[in-house]
Amino acid sequence: MARYTGAVCRQCRREGQKLFLKGERCYSEKCALSRRGYAPGQHGQSRKKVSEYGLQLREKQKTRRFYGVLEGQFAKYFEMAERKPGITGENLLSILECRFDNVVYRAGFASSRKEARQLVRHNHFVINGKKANIPSILIKQGDVIAVSESSKTSDKIKAVVEANSAKPVPKWLDCNKEQMTVTVVELPKREDIDLDVAEHLIVELYSK
Numbered sequence: 001m002a003r004y005t006g007a008v009c010r011q012c013r014r015e016g017q018k019l020f021l022k023g024e025r026c027y028s029e030k031c032a033l034s035r036r037g038y039a040p041g042q043h044g045q046s047r048k049k050v051s052e053y054g055l056q057l058r059e060k061q062k063t064r065r066f067y068g069v070l071e072g073q074f075a076k077y078f079e080m081a082e083r084k085p086g087i088t089g090e091n092l093l094s095i096l097e098c099r100f101d102n103v104v105y106r107a108g109f110a111s112s113r114k115e116a117r118q119l120v121r122h123n124h125f126v127i128n129g130k131k132a133n134i135p136s137i138l139i140k141q142g143d144v145i146a147v148s149e150s151s152k153t154s155d156k157i158k159a160v161v162e163a164n165s166a167k168p169v170p171k172w173l174d175c176n177k178e179q180m181t182v183t184v185v186e187l188p189k190r191e192d193i194d195l196d197v198a199e200h201l202i203v204e205l206y207s208k
Contacts, residue, residue: 056205063197067096068113073136078206089199090190097188100127101135103145107175107182108164115160124151139184147180170194 050058064074081091096102101116104125110116117135119125126132126148127139139145151157161180169175170192174183 053205056201059198059201060205063093063096063195063199063202066113066195066197067099067102068117069096069099069136075206078202087190089203092202093190093193093195093197093199094188095138097193098138098140098184099135100125100132100137100139100145103139103173103182103184106170107145107173108167108169108177109147109161109180109182111160111164119157119160124148124154124157141184141187144181144183146182152180 060074064071069077077095078088078092080095081088084091097106101110101113101120104110104120105113105116109125110119120135121133123131123133124147126146127137128144129146131148147157147161157180161177165177169182170188172184172186172188172192174185176182
C-alpha cells in the first residue's frame with residue numbers, strides 16, 4: 001500500500017499545529033513547528049485568504065494525518081460513519097480511535113501512531129490471544145490487546161512501555177502496564193477524544 005514517506009514535520013507545518021507524529025521530538029525544542037511556525041514551501045510565509053472549501057479540506061487532511069490513513073481508507077471510514085446511527089462526524093472520530101494501531105498508541109505502548117503501526121506489523125501484539133499484525137483492524141468493545149508472549153522479554157518493547165508509562169490513558173481503555181494488556185471497556189465518545197478537530201467541516205466537505 002502506498003504511504004507518505006516524506007518528512008513528517010512538514011505535515012505539522014502545513015496544518016499549522018502539532019500532529020505529534022514523531023513522539024518525544026514533538027515535545028522538545030527540536031520540533032520543526034516551534035522553530036518554523038509557517039507552512040513549508042517558498043510561499044509558506046505569505047498570507048492567503050482561505051475559502052470555505054479550503055477550511056473543510058484542511059480539517060479533513062489534518063484528521064487524516066493525525067491517524068496516518070490514506071485518502072481512500074479515510075473515505076471508507078466516512079461511509080461507515082454515515083451508516084451508523086448518531087452524529088456522522090463523531091462516529092468518524094470514534095471509528096478512527098478504534099484502529100488497532102491507535103489503541104496501542106493510546107494505551108502508552110508506543111510514543112507515536114507511526115511507532116505503534118510498526119510494532120503491530122512486526123507481530124508484537126495479539127488481540128484476544130490471537131495473532132494480529134494489521135494496523136487498520138477495528139477494535140470492538142470487550143477486546144483485549146496484549147503484548148505477545150515472545151515480545152514481553154524484548155528489551156525494545158520493555159523500553160517503549162517504560163518510556164510511556166506516565167502517559168495518561170483515556171477512560172474508555174483499561175490498561176495494565178505490568179501485564180502489558182489493555183481492554184476496551186467501551187467505545188470512545190467525542191468527549192473522550194482530545195484532538196483539536198472540527199469534524200462538522202469534514203462532514204460538510206463530503207456532503208457536497
